[in-house]
Amino acid sequence: MEKKAFVTKEKVQEIAAKYPTPFYLYDEKGIRENAKKVYEAFSWNKGFKEYFAVKACPNTFIINILKEYGCGVDCASKAELMLAHALGFGEGEIMFSSNVTPAEEYIYAREIGATINLDDFTHIEFLDSLTGIPETISCRFNPGGYFSIANTIMDNPQDAKYGFTKEQIIEGFKILKSKGAKNFGIHAFLASNTVTNEYYPELARQLFKLAVELRDETGCDIRFINLSGGVGIPYKPDGEPNDIMKIAEGVHKVYDEVLTAAGMGDVAIYTEMGRFMMGPYGALVTKCIHQKHIYKEYIGCDACAANLMRPAIYDAYHHITVLGKENEPCDHKYDVTGSLCENSDKFAKDRMLPKIDIGDYLFIHDAGAHGFSMGYNYNGKLWSSEILLKEDGNFNLIRRAETPKDYFATFDCFDILDSILKE
Numbered sequence: 001m002e003k004k005a006f007v008t009k010e011k012v013q014e015i016a017a018k019y020p021t022p023f024y025l026y027d028e029k030g031i032r033e034n035a036k037k038v039y040e041a042f043s044w045n046k047g048f049k050e051y052f053a054v055k056a057c058p059n060t061f062i063i064n065i066l067k068e069y070g071c072g073v074d075c076a077s078k079a080e081l082m083l084a085h086a087l088g089f090g091e092g093e094i095m096f097s098s099n100v101t102p103a104e105e106y107i108y109a110r111e112i113g114a115t116i117n118l119d120d121f122t123h124i125e126f127l128d129s130l131t132g133i134p135e136t137i138s139c140r141f142n143p144g145g146y147f148s149i150a151n152t153i154m155d156n157p158q159d160a161k162y163g164f165t166k167e168q169i170i171e172g173f174k175i176l177k178s179k180g181a182k183n184f185g186i187h188a189f190l191a192s193n194t195v196t197n198e199y200y201p202e203l204a205r206q207l208f209k210l211a212v213e214l215r216d217e218t219g220c221d222i223r224f225i226n227l228s229g230g231v232g233i234p235y236k237p238d239g240e241p242n243d244i245m246k247i248a249e250g251v252h253k254v255y256d257e258v259l260t261a262a263g264m265g266d267v268a269i270y271t272e273m274g275r276f277m278m279g280p281y282g283a284l285v286t287k288c289i290h291q292k293h294i295y296k297e298y299i300g301c302d303a304c305a306a307n308l309m310r311p312a313i314y315d316a317y318h319h320i321t322v323l324g325k326e327n328e329p330c331d332h333k334y335d336v337t338g339s340l341c342e343n344s345d346k347f348a349k350d351r352m353l354p355k356i357d358i359g360d361y362l363f364i365h366d367a368g369a370h371g372f373s374m375g376y377n378y379n380g381k382l383w384s385s386e387i388l389l390k391e392d393g394n395f396n397l398i399r400r401a402e403t404p405k406d407y408f409a410t411f412d413c414f415d416i417l418d419s420i421l422k423e
């Protein structure tokens with residue numbers, strides 16, 4: 001499938017005149033259509049709720065859009081919880097799926113009414129000693145071994161640091177019940193960025209069977225099953241996108257087969273998707289500011305891996321459109337680079353693209369999730385702005401670019417800050 005930028009060169013020129021590149025651009029129309037579809041797809045399940053994984057795109061304006069469709073939030077740190085609380089998410093709307101959780105974060109999570117999803121057996125005692133056990137509690141499951149779909153290994157949970165073993169979750173539920181828990185949830189995240197409609201149904205089958213077993217063995221009232229994240233997007237143009245309708249149908253079928261058949265037809269399905277909710281609807285827009293001709297041809301951009309680290313750390317593919325040259329032949333081979341003193345700072349290697357000129361705008365696709373949020377300040381590089389392209393074609397700044405003052409702010413307890421900022 002051809003990948004098309006959701007914005008034209010002319011519009012980017014207009015935006016860049018006001019907010020210089022690099023910037024993240026988000027597509028409000030795409031975000032809305034997709035969120036609506038997710039809720040339609042799972043409408044067969046009365047209690048369905050998507051808890052958007054905040055880490056994927058922790059922007060208040062974006063999260064507020066998702067909130068309109070009924071999304072809650074999935075948090076894993078105090079700062080994420082603070083954001084959720086400030087945006088008005090309350091009881092039943094915040095999932096706290098943390099791990100290696102500091103004491104103060106559990107305390108704060110309880111204060112704001114977040115649902116706690118315990119990552120480990122020892123955290124039962126830990127949480128109990130801090131706040132007591134809440135009436136509603138969830139536990140994260142790790143089945144060990146390999147997770148496969150139709151003979152294809154998707155991931156190996158045995159090497160993952162997360163979750164309770166089978167024995168621990170059975171024992172854990174008994175203990176939690178004895179300490180006053182009444183409403184139970186089960187959670188698992190067994191494979192990341194799955195581009196198949198079979199991931200959720202297969203995961204669901206395992207969790208649904210576990211739910212029946214847990215009810216039978218412990219007598220606990222299982223209220224929700226959280227399929228977590230992991231629904232992927234095709235980063236490459238030849239990839240087939242996931243069909244959320246088919247995915248939800250697949251889960252529905254297994255739900256009837258396993259849960260309804262066992263008299264558990266009132267269990268709510270929760271998801272914690274990040275990438276699927278936002279990935280395709282955000283792009284990093286950067287300008288070509290240099291060209292270099294040595295043993296290879298290099299395009300130098302005003303963005304770098306500090307703005308989008310996925311290519312540098314995962315060797316991830318991100319499609320690039322040279323805006324205004326959508327219909328020109330891709331007859332030039334380039335490495336597209338940023339300015340970090342790190343050779344891994346390349347958005348693309350040996351990529352066939354149209355001839356690029358200085359001043360051209362590059363649209364780096366599928367950066368809406370785990371893009372901006374994974375940014376960092378290496379080499380003194382500053383965080384870019386974030387801009388929302390609205391449905392009506394207008395655009396709004398939704399986060400300003402970082403300035404040197406922000407970057408040096410943590411020296412504010414020393415005299416040096418003033419001298420730096422005077423420079």
Ligand SMILES: *Cc1c(COP(=O)(O)O)cnc(C)c1O
Pocket residue numbers: 053055056074097189192193228229230231272273274275276369
């Ligand atoms: C990261 C994460 C998610 C979101 O994952 P995606 O791959 O973006 O869907 C959901 N739940 C938990 C606990 C996570 O750590």
